Amino acid sequence: MSTVDNSPSGSIAEPQIIGEFPCTQTQLRCWILDQLNPGNPALNVAVRWEIRGAFKVSTLEAAFRKIIQRHEILRTRFIEKSGRPFQQAVSDVNFKMSVIDLRGMPPEQRQARILSIGEETAQAPFDLGTPGLFRVTLLMAENERGFLLITAHQSCFDGWSIRVLGREVGEIAAAIDAGRAPLLPELPLQYGDYALWQQEYLQSYGFETEKNFWRETLLGAPYFEVTSDRPRGQVKTNRGDILSIAQPLAFTDRMDAAARAHRVSQYSFGAAVLSAALHRLTLAPTVLFGSQIAGREHSDLEDMIGVFINNLVLRFDFKSDVSFAEHIRSVSTTIEGALNHQRMPFNKLVELVNPVRDPARNPLISVNFNLQKAFLEDRRYGGFELISSPSQSPGVIYDLSFIMIGRPTGWRMSIEYNADLFEASTIESLLQLWRNAYEIALDRPEASLSSLVAPERHVAASAKTAPMDGAVASKSPTNTRMEALAEIWKEVLQVPQIRPDDDFFALGGHSLLALRLLSETRARFDASPTLQLLFKQPTFAGFAAAIFDSEEGEKPPEKVENPWELITCKHGSGTGAVYTLNHPFLYYRLANELPEGTSVYNVNMFHADLKSGLDRLRIEDIASHAIDAMRIDKAVGRVAIVGLCVNGVLAMEISRQLRERGMDVGVTAIIDAWAPGYFTSLPKREQARWNRERRRKRLAYFTRKLLSRRIRLIDYLKEFEASLWLLRIFGVKAGQYSAEEETNEAVTKLLVTAARRYKPPQTSDRSVVLLRSSATHPRARKLRFGWGDAVGEDCMVVDIDGWHEDSLTSNGIRDLASTLSGKLADG
Numbered sequence: 001m002s003t004v005d006n007s008p009s010g011s012i013a014e015p016q017i018i019g020e021f022p023c024t025q026t027q028l029r030c031w032i033l034d035q036l037n038p039g040n041p042a043l044n045v046a047v048r049w050e051i052r053g054a055f056k057v058s059t060l061e062a063a064f065r066k067i068i069q070r071h072e073i074l075r076t077r078f079i080e081k082s083g084r085p086f087q088q089a090v091s092d093v094n095f096k097m098s099v100i101d102l103r104g105m106p107p108e109q110r111q112a113r114i115l116s117i118g119e120e121t122a123q124a125p126f127d128l129g130t131p132g133l134f135r136v137t138l139l140m141a142e143n144e145r146g147f148l149l150i151t152a153h154q155s156c157f158d159g160w161s162i163r164v165l166g167r168e169v170g171e172i173a174a175a176i177d178a179g180r181a182p183l184l185p186e187l188p189l190q191y192g193d194y195a196l197w198q199q200e201y202l203q204s205y206g207f208e209t210e211k212n213f214w215r216e217t218l219l220g221a222p223y224f225e226v227t228s229d230r231p232r233g234q235v236k237t238n239r240g241d242i243l244s245i246a247q248p249l250a251f252t253d254r255m256d257a258a259a260r261a262h263r264v265s266q267y268s269f270g271a272a273v274l275s276a277a278l279h280r281l282t283l284a285p286t287v288l289f290g291s292q293i294a295g296r297e298h299s300d301l302e303d304m305i306g307v308f309i310n311n312l313v314l315r316f317d318f319k320s321d322v323s324f325a326e327h328i329r330s331v332s333t334t335i336e337g338a339l340n341h342q343r344m345p346f347n348k349l350v351e352l353v354n355p356v357r358d359p360a361r362n363p364l365i366s367v368n369f370n371l372q373k374a375f376l377e378d379r380r381y382g383g384f385e386l387i388s389s390p391s392q393s394p395g396v397i398y399d400l401s402f403i404m405i406g407r408p409t410g411w412r413m414s415i416e417y418n419a420d421l422f423e424a425s426t427i428e429s430l431l432q433l434w435r436n437a438y439e440i441a442l443d444r445p446e447a448s449l450s451s452l453v454a455p456e457r458h459v460a461a462s463a464k465t466a467p468m469d470g471a472v473a474s475k476s477p478t479n480t481r482m483e484a485l486a487e488i489w490k491e492v493l494q495v496p497q498i499r500p501d502d503d504f505f506a507l508g509g510h511s512l513l514a515l516r517l518l519s520e521t522r523a524r525f526d527a528s529p530t531l532q533l534l535f536k537q538p539t540f541a542g543f544a545a546a547i548f549d550s551e552e553g554e555k556p557p558e559k560v561e562n563p564w565e566l567i568t569c570k571h572g573s574g575t576g577a578v579y580t581l582n583h584p585f586l587y588y589r590l591a592n593e594l595p596e597g598t599s600v601y602n603v604n605m606f607h608a609d610l611k612s613g614l615d616r617l618r619i620e621d622i623a624s625h626a627i628d629a630m631r632i633d634k635a636v637g638r639v640a641i642v643g644l645c646v647n648g649v650l651a652m653e654i655s656r657q658l659r660e661r662g663m664d665v666g667v668t669a670i671i672d673a674w675a676p677g678y679f680t681s682l683p684k685r686e687q688a689r690w691n692r693e694r695r696r697k698r699l700a701y702f703t704r705k706l707l708s709r710r711i712r713l714i715d716y717l718k719e720f721e722a723s724l725w726l727l728r729i730f731g732v733k734a735g736q737y738s739a740e741e742e743t744n745e746a747v748t749k750l751l752v753t754a755a756r757r758y759k760p761p762q763t764s765d766r767s768v769v770l771l772r773s774s775a776t777h778p779r780a781r782k783l784r785f786g787w788g789d790a791v792g793e794d795c796m797v798v799d800i801d802g803w804h805e806d807s808l809t810s811n812g813i814r815d816l817a818s819t820l821s822g823k824l825a826d827g
Contacts, residue, residue, distance in 0.1 A: 005549075008404045013487070015090035015683045019072065021192035022199050023085050025345030026307045031085045031128065032347075032515070036359075036531050038757065039125025042238035042395030043159050046122035047150040049166065053384035054144060056177070057175050061097040063172040064136055067165065068095050070184075071305040073156045073191040077131040083519025087155075091193060094130035094685030114139055118149055122394035126153045127753070127756075130680050133157075148666055156191075158295050158309040159372070165305060166377070166386055174382030192305040198244040201343065208799065211352055212330060212343040213337070218353055218364075224288040225366040226281065228421035235359045235532060237420045240396030243427045244414040245435065251411055254442050258411045262325065262445070264332045270371040274332035274402055277317040278367065279452045281430070287316045290365035290398070291303035293342045299454030311346035313340045313364050313806075318449070325445040351510035359535040362398060371404040378408060402434065419624035429455040464577040481824060484524060485544050492517045521547065528618075563608030563622075572599035576666075576824045579603060579630055581647040581654075582747060585821055586808040590642075593817035598824065599636070601631050615750055619758040622751070623653040627661070627788060638666035644805060647752045650675025652760055652790065653769060669816065670785075671771040672804055674756045680784030688746035693777065701774060701803045766792035769819055771800050773807040 019751070023031060030043055051060075066072045068577035072089040079086055100117060102110050117139060140146045150165070168184060175182035199209060231676040259269045267496045271291070280285045295301075295308035314334060322330075344352075350363045357363065380388045388407060401416040413434060415427050433454055440447050486498045493507045503513070518529050527547040537543045567584055574597025580587040584602040603626050608614065614622075632639060643651030648670025655668040679687060698719070706716045717723040768791040772780050781797040798819050800812035808816070 015092070016031045017088050018020060018091050019089040019190075019192050021087050021089075023078070023087055024195045024307065024720070025202075025347040027078075027155045027195075030153070030307075033130055034234075034529065034710075035515070037238070037371060040238060040395065041123040042124060042240070044122060044124075044126070044394035045152045045154055045159075045162075046118070046391045046394045047152075047165075048118060048389045048391045049148040049150070050387040050389045051146050051148055051384055052144060052387065053380075055173070055384040057097070057099055057138060057144070059173045059176045060138065060148070060169070061095075062176055063169045064097060065095050066172050066182075067305070068093060068132070068134070070168070070187065070192070073132055073304075074134050074152075076133070076156055076191070078155065080515075080519070082515035085515070086194070087195065088131075089190070090131045090683075092524050092683070092685070093135075094688050095134075097131065098135070099140065100137060101302065103142060109725075110141060114141065114147060114568050116146075118391070120584070121149045121151050122391070123740050124151065125363060126157065127680055128809055129512065129677075130441065131683075142269070148386075149260070151394070153398045154307060157305065158294075158307045159292070159620045160296060160302075160308065161493045163306040163377070164303060165626070166379075166483045170379065170381030170386050172385070177382050185303045187303060188300050194301065194304075194306065194308070196690040198345075202345075202636055204346065206551070206579060207343070210341050213341040214344050214349055215338070215352060216315065217315060218349075221288060222284075222286055223355070223361070223364070223366070224278075224284060224286065226278070226342050226360075228399070228418075228424055229423045230421055232421060235535070236361065237418065239419045240394075240416055241416050241419045241424070241427075242392070242416040243424065243431060244412055245431055246409075247411040247413060251438075251694060252406070255411070257436075257608060258442050258445070262328050262332075266327060267371045268335045269328060270404055271335060271369060271581050272324070272328040272720055273312065273437045274369050274434065274439050275314075276327055277454075279316070279318050280289040280437075280449060281347050285318055288365060289314055289367040290346075290404075290620065291369050291370050291785050294563050295342070300484060310342060310344075311349075311365075312342060313346075313349065314338055314369075320383075321448050321450045323446050324441045324446055327449060328441070328445070328608070329489060336696075342721065343630070347510075349421040353506070357505055357535040357538060359532045359627065366399040368398040368401040369403075370401070371406075373406040400430075433663070443577060459676065465648045474706060481525065481548060482544055485521065485547075486540065488517065488524065489540060492520065498540050500539070502540050502793075504538045504540075504543070505537075509538075527790035561609075561612065562625045562629055562704045563605045563610075563614055564603045564626045565605070565607055566631065567602040567604065569600040569602055570594075570598075571596045574598070575635075577601065577632070578634045578642060578802050578820055578824075579632075579654075580642070581626070581643040582606070582652055583644055583744070583805065583808070586644070587614045589808075589813045590817055591729055593814055596820060598821070601630065605750075606674045606743050608747075609744055610750055615753065615756060619650060619653050619751075619754045620657075623650055623657055624648070626654055630665060632658070634663065638824050640669060640824055641665065641673075642669045642816070642820070643673065644671045644808065645673055646748060646755050649755045649760075650674055650751060652765070652768070653758070655765065656763070657684070664773045665767050668765065668768045669771060669820060670768065671800070671816075672773050672776050673770075673785060673809065675759050675786040675790065676779075676789065694775070698775070698803065739796075760787065760790040762789035764789055766794075767823075768792065768795055768799045769823065770795060771799060771812075771813060771816060773800055773802055773804050775804040775807075 033043055034040055047671045069092075073797070075091070076087050077095050079088055087614055091529065102113055105113060117137070121135070121137050134155050135151050137149040138146055139149065143199050152161075171184060176778075184552050208378060247371065250689070255269065256405045259266045261738050274289070275287045278284070278289070290313055292309045299307060316331060353364065355363050379385065395664075396416055396418050397607060399417075399418050399421055403414040405412045406413070413431065415431055415434075417427050437452050440452055489498045489502075489504070489635045490496070492513055493504070493509055495507055504517070509517070514531055514534055518534065521527060521529050522702060526549065529543070533546055534543060537546045569587065570591035572595075576597065577599040578590065578594065578601070579599070580590065580602045582604045584604050584606070587600075587602055594600060641655050641658070651668050651670050651673075651745050655665045657664050665716070679690075702711065702716055706713065769793070770785050770787075772778075784791060784795055784797065787795075798815060800807045800815040802808070802812040807813075
């Protein structure tokens with residue numbers, strides 16, 4: 001089995017930036033949520049279309065490429081400057097549509113596989129710093145039937161965009177097949193133009209009238225939520241699931257007729273029904289939920305792909321037991337007022353209301369509601385037909401989200417829910433309550449709201465304010481660090497003084513100012529505060545205590561047991577020691593190849609409980625635990641640290657911390673380890689070319705090894721994802737990972753995740769030796785594996801024999817031993 005390795009092998013070419021714009025308020029909210037939880041899958045928009053008829057893979061891919069060139073937002077990335085995010089559009093991205101052929105699978109297994117792949121693609125994270133936050137996978141189910149799985153990030157895509165994308169894919173693909181030009185409307189604007197317009201609007205007089213309306217509407221409103229089945233954690237989670245029921249076609253006609261009879265829209269009717277159900281469920285006198293508005297008031301925006309939606313907060317007060325009919329009329333007035341003031345961005349609304357922040361909850365709303373017709377119209381384009389299909393939940397933002405989607409086959413009622421808070425059985429009862437509320441509103445609108453009987457379990461539940469007291473008692477700041485931090489707070493908040501119990505948000509702080517505060521704090525101090533920390537510790541004293549590790553700070557998180565285990569490979573007779581990281585079985589020969597006087601140890605995480613909070617640790621924390629496990633005595637003399645692939649990144653940080661502790665690090669040997677973020681900083685086209693080249697070399701290497709009988713056929717097949725997948729599909733026992741391989745993969749994934757957030761200090765570390773196996777292109781020597789000034793200008797690059805981890809079981813181990821011996825002997 002191979003360890004995870006994303007090493008590049010091509011030349012550097014920065015993408016050409018064609019425009020830089022401010023973020024819209026919706027994009028800003030996405031950025032903030034991503035900062036709280038990088039790669040948050042709840043921010044993905046997942047779409048599934050069924051495609052039937054005569055279609056060509058190459059034509060579909062060409063259509064998507066044309067659309068990406070047509071809409072700048074699909075070629076956009078996000079950068080940060082002084083704590084403020086900006087969007088950058090680039091000239092080109094290398095789009096490649098993944099194709100997975102399922103036609104050879106038994107039909108009874110195929111549907112389950114379609115769903116599992118759909119879940120995987122929907123939840124795969126995006127890196128907002130990489131242009132092209134958009135991917136497509138085609139699943140071939142039959143010769144003339146497939147599924148298009150589309151995933152985009154919310155910062156560049158909304159529900160309306162699905163309709164635009166579907167029309168353009170169909171029209172462009174049909175035009176290519178017919179040999180004609182596609183009939184598409186001209187785009188007078190790009191998304192960056194809209195961002196500039198919104199920035200101007202937020203400074204206009206018209207925006208002030210929006211503020212007045214919402215200030216009055218939400219005055220004294222409580223935080224509404226449905227009591228959960230399980231205790232809420234300290235931070236918000238996004239593990240979600242969705243349950244649905246399909247209404248018969250007759251329901252469509254009944255709902256249309258009822259909305260006309262009450263002279264309200266279908267949406268207004270649906271909002272009245274849901275608010276009544278939630279009122280009866282919780283007995284709360286005020287119900288609040290969020291809802292999304294398209295935000296495309298101008299016709300020039302209708303044909304654009306981008307994120308224009310805005311979150312509205314709808315408030316419903318229940319002062320008496322009125323009839324459903326009366327409630328429907330009241331809700332219509334509420335919604336009309338909200339729609340007339342829909343230009344208030346949700347982000348700005350949070351700033352205006354300035355609620356108490358709680359890292360375990362969304363601000364203002366915990367429940368969401370949407371009612372809409374399916375975005376994609378089922379339609380034939382040339383020789384094929386695109387059909388809307390239910391998509392899978394990539395993750396949840398809200399505790400509960402009530403969704404009604406209208407399709408030609410009828411309405412579908414769904415509840416997407418946080419699976420860490422609610423049991424599926426509770427959601428089933430909520431679905432039934434919601435359905436019952438519709439039946440009364442449709443058949444007996446003069447009945448009182450109290451005629452709707454809620455499930456007994458929930459009768460005593462109530463809406464409640466979600467308190468969060470972040471105040472921490474503290475003495476007045478006296479040292480220079482506290483004074484410097486106070487100056488940052490004063491400058492960011494524009495206040496004359498800061499007291500220990502001052503609350504950042506109570507002083508007018510909001511999300512954008514919070515980003516600026518965090519950016520300036522990181523730049524000024526050796527600390528990495530997060531938005532989550534500021535939400536948990538919003539007072540000056542609490543925030544300062546947390547980042548300076550003082551006694552007044554918040555209670556430290558539950559201590560993670562040291563995951564590392566020390567193995568002694570050889571006790572040397574002299575001074576000098578080599579510490580290898582993970583892969584204990586790969587390094588066993590190293591002890592015999594080094595001089596008798598050199599001790600050799602291995603620290604590994606193979607017996608650690610990887611689910612006990614280790615995934616929250618930074619590389620710096622993991623390195624500190626490894627050093628503790630090494631128990632190095634200064635008397636040992638000069639030491640060497642050795643790491644393969646992502647363990648090489650870890651080795652860099654371990655060496656840095658050892659030097660801080662006064663140890664003599666003679667050599668940091670890292671094998672096939674590229675600097676974090678280097679590969680993803682390259683253009684997509686460059687990444688794809690490097691990966692293709694690497695795959696060809698890998699195939700040639702292991703094929704030669706197979707033909708020379710240096711590897712078994714089963715082990716050869718396990719080296720490639722496609723053949724390994726087939727072995728598993730057909731239940732070949734020898735094709736399954738061994739316990740050692742599974743553990744190695746799990747540890748590697750954990751380290752890769754932590755390494756993505758690591759920024760190596762640019763200290764020109766002269767102890768570093770870079771080792772390059774056959775898996776890495778010779779140009780890595782010139783690039784110094786992308787480490788830049790983190791390594792010395794004269795950094796040695798040594799070629800070793802073998803492919804990646806294979807290099808530690810062949811002649812490469814002697815090359816490594818020779819390098820280590822020479823460096824340990826120097827000085």
